[in-house]
Amino acid sequence: MLVRLGLGEAVRAEDLEEFRQLARSAGALPVATVTGRRERPDPRYFVGSGKAEEINAVAAAESADLILFDHPLSPSQERNLEKLTNRRVLDRSGLILDIFAQRARGSEGKLEVELAQLKHLSTRLVRGWTHLERQSGGIGMRGPGETQLETDRRLLATRVRTLTHRLAKLRQQRETGRSARAQIPVPGVALVGYTNAGKSTLFRALTGAAAYVANQLFATLDPLVRRLVLPGGAGIVVADTVGFIRELPHELVAAFQSTLQEARSAQLLVHVIDAADVRRDEYTAQVNAVLEEIGAGELPQLLVYNKIDRLDVAPRIERDANGVISQVWISAERQRGIDLLAEAIAERLDLRAQRAWLQLAPGAGALRARLFAAGAVREERTGDDGTMQLLIELPAKPMDELARTPGAQLVPITAAAACAHAVPYLESNAAAPGVALQN
Secondary structure (H helix, E strand, C coil): CEEEEEECCCCCHHHHHHHHHHHHHCCCCCCCEEEEEECCCECCCECCHHHHHHHHHHHHHCCCCEEEECCCCCHHHHHHHHHHHCCEEECHHHHHHHHHHHHCCCHHHHHHHHHHHHHHHCCCCCCCCHHHHCCCCCCCCCCCCCCHHHHHHHHHHHHHHHHHHHHHHHHHHHHHHHHHHHHCCCCEEEEEEECCCCHHHHHHHHHCCCCCCCCCCCCCCCCEEEEEECCCCCEEEEEECCCECCCCCHHHHHHCHHHHHHHHCCCEEEEEEECCCCCHHHHHHHHHHHHHHCCCCCCCEEEEEECHHHCCCCCEEEECCCCCEEEEECECCCCECHHHHHHHHHHHCCCCEEEEEEEECCCCHHHHHHHHHCCCEEEEEECCCCCEEEEEEEEHHHHHHHHCCCCEEEEECCHHHHHCCCCHHHCCCCCCCCCCCCC
């Protein structure tokens, strides 16, 4: 049974339909809906005593096993409603947590979900079961002791500390990997957007990765990162992130640091928007609010209007008043406009690749390995003195940073030789006579 109130306004049909989708995504079958309007929540039942009695009557008539509230409930409100209805009551935060628990696949995601669930449960241990508050008595049982409730709290706090420690280690490992990638700078792009906007479908269309795709809310929870080669040969990493939603509980934003970190560390946010949704502007504003909350509000964005096949609109690129690409209209499911998006990403990141010969000392094997791992090496030679000569291909900014690396000496390729390459992105402005380009 679904319950939603309009606080200060009537219940909007779009919000109610989204709540139904949330319930179905958790595996529930909605059998009844109760709506209403109040100026402010009731301290005891949230909905008021009269509406609470109506909820009890409808739940009994429809044989509902579970009552879902599309609002955050306090522990006392949840407990009072359960006593009145003799049914389990779950608020919006608990429902989303349940969906997250079902969808998390990676070890870090599972730990984050469990930690968020335990923190949510810690305020709801007193479920109205009086046996939890009694100490054991009788012969041989008297003396100092703790109630069952105190035992539960102690065990819960111990588990929270354990999970926090394990998550800290996993995040340190992730940061180590990210730091290693940063030594050979590979630009990062993160797909963000409202849940069910088509991010995972777009991720699959761009990278070919077997990302999970489903027409449901929160289909993707664990961060998925893959390499993408853009027009011109420049390589980037693309991250698929968890979808945002209105009234996303703050404890969930705090819990899912692994997927949100990918958004914070990206050089460009690809904001995927459902072009066919009538509330797309409202959802866009809500996504931007969450990005501000996680510290990614200042990152540059490229707006991608997806699902244009539902509008019968042709793929296109739009630029702002300064001539910068600001919007790309595509259909990820129909593979329309994907090439335009790749070109737009390359232009926004300024990834016109350059080639140069890099000379490394014999002891610079770690740098050589990272260049190979980044896919930047096109040819390798070894000098008589053991020096390594690598023909590398990188965008301008990483190339400049590599030139300042101690022990690395760059010899740019001549302009004439570079122009012989078939891809114009690989033309170089620098000149160094006597170095030929090997195709």
